[in-house]
Amino acid sequence: MVEIGTGTGVSGVWLLRGMRADGVLTTIDVEVEHQRIARRIFAEAGFPSGRTRIITGRALDVLPRLADGAYDLVFVDAEATGFQACVEAALRLLRSGGVLALNGALAGGRIGDPAARDVETVTVREAIKAIRESEHWIPALLPVGHGLLAAVKC
Numbered sequence: 001m002v003e004i005g006t007g008t009g010v011s012g013v014w015l016l017r018g019m020r021a022d023g024v025l026t027t028i029d030v031e032v033e034h035q036r037i038a039r040r041i042f043a044e045a046g047f048p049s050g051r052t053r054i055i056t057g058r059a060l061d062v063l064p065r066l067a068d069g070a071y072d073l074v075f076v077d078a079e080a081t082g083f084q085a086c087v088e089a090a091l092r093l094l095r096s097g098g099v100l101a102l103n104g105a106l107a108g109g110r111i112g113d114p115a116a117r118d119v120e121t122v123t124v125r126e127a128i129k130a131i132r133e134s135e136h137w138i139p140a141l142l143p144v145g146h147g148l149l150a151a152v153k154c
């Protein structure tokens with residue numbers, strides 16, 4: 001799996017728990033300090049270091065270095081303005097049948113408000129529209145938390 005936005009490792013632990021026992025989480029974040037905490041959280045949750053590949057850097061710099069069609073799931077939990085580029089990268093990285101999960105797909109509840117034209121809301125709206133209209137994805141928008149868009153790669 002690939003995670004964009006390691007943060008302090010909360011979602012990473014859940015992803016690791018849901019993976020097969022030899023699955024590896026490749027997780028990316030610009031903040032080395034966040035990842036230092038995440039590394040400790042992964043260890044405390046019982047996952048050996050070989051189960052995670054923690055890469056420091058901007059998603060758009062790191063994603064091109066990852067292998068095509070090699071991943072089962074791409075989880076995006078970073079700034080919404082990068083969603084579109086992450087969606088394009090996910091299409092390349094996922095195997096057929098793999099899943100893209102975008103956290104924050106309701107843009108704080110603003111997504112359905114036509115008057116909301118701020119950069120974040122517009123970016124999220126455009127990313128979701130592109131997925132919905134694409135023949136490469138079968139999407140579902142789940143109204144949980146900040147909104148989770150799950151899309152299966154055809």
Ligand SMILES: C[S@@+](CC[C@H](N)C(=O)[O-])C[C@H]1O[C@@H](n2cnc3c(N)ncnc32)[C@H](O)[C@@H]1O
Nearest residue numbers: 005006007008009010011029030058059077078
């Ligand atoms: C909402 S937090 C992630 C929380 C994390 N998934 C967790 O459950 O602990 C967003 C993270 O994305 C990182 N981030 C923001 N923009 C990024 C980018 N362009 N590339 C990589 N990481 C980024 C931030 O440093 C921050 O740690």
